[in-house]
Amino acid sequence: MKTADVIQLSKNPVKLIIWVLIIVSLFWVVAHIITTVLIFSLAALFAYLVSPVVQGLSKIKLPGTKRRIPWTVATFMVYSVILGLLILLTITLIPLVISQSSSLASSMPTYLRTVEDHLARLQTWYNDLKVSPSMEQNLKKYGQFLLDKASPVISVLAANLASGVLKVFTALLIVLAALIFSLYIILDEKNIKKNFFEMFPKAWRQDTEQLFHNVGQVVGVFIRGQLILGFLVATGTYCALLLINLVGVHYDYSLLTALAAGFLYPIPFIGVWAPRLVAPILAYAQTGSGYATFWVLFAVTAWGLVADNIFLPVVMGRSIGISPLMILFVMFSGGELFGIWGLVLSIPMAAVIRLVFFYLQEHITI
Numbered sequence: 001m002k003t004a005d006v007i008q009l010s011k012n013p014v015k016l017i018i019w020v021l022i023i024v025s026l027f028w029v030v031a032h033i034i035t036t037v038l039i040f041s042l043a044a045l046f047a048y049l050v051s052p053v054v055q056g057l058s059k060i061k062l063p064g065t066k067r068r069i070p071w072t073v074a075t076f077m078v079y080s081v082i083l084g085l086l087i088l089l090t091i092t093l094i095p096l097v098i099s100q101s102s103s104l105a106s107s108m109p110t111y112l113r114t115v116e117d118h119l120a121r122l123q124t125w126y127n128d129l130k131v132s133p134s135m136e137q138n139l140k141k142y143g144q145f146l147l148d149k150a151s152p153v154i155s156v157l158a159a160n161l162a163s164g165v166l167k168v169f170t171a172l173l174i175v176l177a178a179l180i181f182s183l184y185i186i187l188d189e190k191n192i193k194k195n196f197f198e199m200f201p202k203a204w205r206q207d208t209e210q211l212f213h214n215v216g217q218v219v220g221v222f223i224r225g226q227l228i229l230g231f232l233v234a235t236g237t238y239c240a241l242l243l244i245n246l247v248g249v250h251y252d253y254s255l256l257t258a259l260a261a262g263f264l265y266p267i268p269f270i271g272v273w274a275p276r277l278v279a280p281i282l283a284y285a286q287t288g289s290g291y292a293t294f295w296v297l298f299a300v301t302a303w304g305l306v307a308d309n310i311f312l313p314v315v316m317g318r319s320i321g322i323s324p325l326m327i328l329f330v331m332f333s334g335g336e337l338f339g340i341w342g343l344v345l346s347i348p349m350a351a352v353i354r355l356v357f358f359y360l361q362e363h364i365t366i
Contacts, residue, residue: 035174042178045348047185049223053078054186075186082179090172093255100256104282111285215352222348226266233307234262237275240299249295253282257300265307272308275300 057074061067069077185192200208238258241251251257257279264271276297283296334346 039174039178040181042175043181043185045223046179046182047189049227050078050082050182051186051189072187075183079179079183086176086179096255097259100253104253104256107286111282114285114288211356215356229307229311230262230265232311233265233303234258236303236306237261237300240303241279241296244295244299247295249283249287249292251279251283251292251296252286253279257282261300261304272304276304 054071054074057077058069058071060069062069197205197208235258238254241254241257244251257275260278261271261275264274279300280293280297284290284293287293330346330350334349
């Protein structure tokens, strides 16, 4: 890169002030139109994921002619398939998710009573032991502390399960709106790219195109990889939990557990261990049987090991260049700021910000 291509802000304080004002204004605008930004971010992501498929179809020649499938026709063909899959998923999966969520919410008081019964048994067992007065006092102190902390959390979880149905429908509406907008983006893809790159100085355009190419590679590998892994983990976990019916174990929350396993899988540590801890607890609360608990744990863990050791190395051959600790930080930060969508979009956005930061380092000095 030539020296003339670099902007020296320290020699031009007016530009520095303008840049700061632009960044602050952007943050202010995003904070006040977060739903709109979310919809258009998802739309751009959908368009990016679907565009290669449309490009592949548009290169296919029509039978008996030298003409290829028009871009518009290829676009509508792809979106017709997507719409059909969404309708199929809505008809088959959504009722099951709502049913199992409602069942879990209504059964939560019973499960809590089961936990209380076990605690009472532990108390009886404890009373039969000869423990020193100081140890007894400490055990009561810390036990009461844990109960005081756990009770509100369990109550909140039960309440959120009851209101989760509304959140699911809200999320579906956002996804549907983003899908519609992504259709317009793909139909006018060439003009959008042309107008976008024309906003940059001529000296920056080649590097900017390279930046977006790099962003596309990193984000594309990650998003496609996680979609494939999430689908494989969710499908495999669901099938494994259905197969344990052959050994006489019926687990009521197989679909909820499978969807949670697929959704949480990208989160380091948490995605691996959360389903393996929660599913056996639910199985024991539902059945009160150690036999059923063992088989649920076996099903979830076995398929998780298959995903970790076979699918993960193949699908995620390249990383996004962010450490697991940083992934945890950005996911929790995104979830705290923007809810469930912050969890979904935080990792690819962190990868984009990382690449943009290096890009600006090359073009701007202070």
